[in-house]
Amino acid sequence: MIIAPSVLSADFANLQRDIEMLNRSKAAWIHIDVMDGVFVPNISFGIPVTAAIKKHTTKFMDVHLMIVQPEKYLQAFRNAGADLISVHYEAVTHLDSCIHRIKATGAQAGVVLNPATPVHVLKDVIPLLDLVLIMSVNPGFGGQKFIPYATQKVAETKALITASGSSAKIEVDGGVSLSNARELFNAGADVLVAGNAVFSAPDPEAMIEKLLAV
Ligand code: DX5
Numbered sequence: 001m002i003i004a005p006s007v008l009s010a011d012f013a014n015l016q017r018d019i020e021m022l023n024r025s026k027a028a029w030i031h032i033d034v035m036d037g038v039f040v041p042n043i044s045f046g047i048p049v050t051a052a053i054k055k056h057t058t059k060f061m062d063v064h065l066m067i068v069q070p071e072k073y074l075q076a077f078r079n080a081g082a083d084l085i086s087v088h089y090e091a092v093t094h095l096d097s098c099i100h101r102i103k104a105t106g107a108q109a110g111v112v113l114n115p116a117t118p119v120h121v122l123k124d125v126i127p128l129l130d131l132v133l134i135m136s137v138n139p140g141f142g143g144q145k146f147i148p149y150a151t152q153k154v155a156e157t158k159a160l161i162t163a164s165g166s167s168a169k170i171e172v173d174g175g176v177s178l179s180n181a182r183e184l185f186n187a188g189a190d191v192l193v194a195g196n197a198v199f200s201a202p203d204p205e206a207m208i209e210k211l212l213a214v
């Protein structure tokens with residue numbers, strides 16, 4: 001079980017302080033939410049901020065690209081320190097090619113499904129993947145309400161992975177909290193992203209431990 005705090009909810013004017021907090025914490029991954037204002041209705045940060053975070057951490061850098069034409073920027077995010085790069089199914093026309101291009105950079109490859117995208121679209125590429133990311137909110141903003149049917153999608157993804165013999169991990173992103181973490185792990189999730197739940201907690205490090213102990 002892995003918790004991946006999203007720096008989208010960090011204090012951008014105190015990013016080094018917040019990354020150092022994550023370094024001390026039991027979070028194994030750091031989740032990097034890149035938004036372009038086109039694929040999603042919000043702009044966050046991009047390559048230079050990702051590279052700046054990398055300088056201050058040895059944690060696994062989990063980069064979630066919420067951008068159109070992600071294939072243009074794969075090598076740049078790898079150079080900026082991404083250990084895993086996830087692209088949205090909905091943003092990529094030639095998904096098989098894009099997955100291979102992520103792997104060619106040396107990064108692990110993930111595919112993200114929006115809430116309304118069914119799991120079965122991954123049937124043919126699942127053996128290629130290191131990660132399937134199930135969105136449990138519509139992407140674009142931190143602090144949104146968890147969409148309950150995401151839990152069923154995690155179970156469907158787990159079944160697909162088991163049937164195909166894939167070694168892909170399952171990650172869930174959006175509205176994760178102490179109230180749904182247990183059901184998500186039970187359904188087959190390996191990694192839970194947590195933005196608001198961690199950074200708005202009075203003691204973020206303790207919240208990470210609580211999420212791991214649900
Ligand atoms: C949503 C992002 C998420 C988000 C998670 O577009 O992909 O990673 O920041 O934040 P919380 O945990 O606050 O929903």
Ligand code: ZN
Pocket residue numbers: 006031032033064173193
């Ligand atoms: Zn994300």
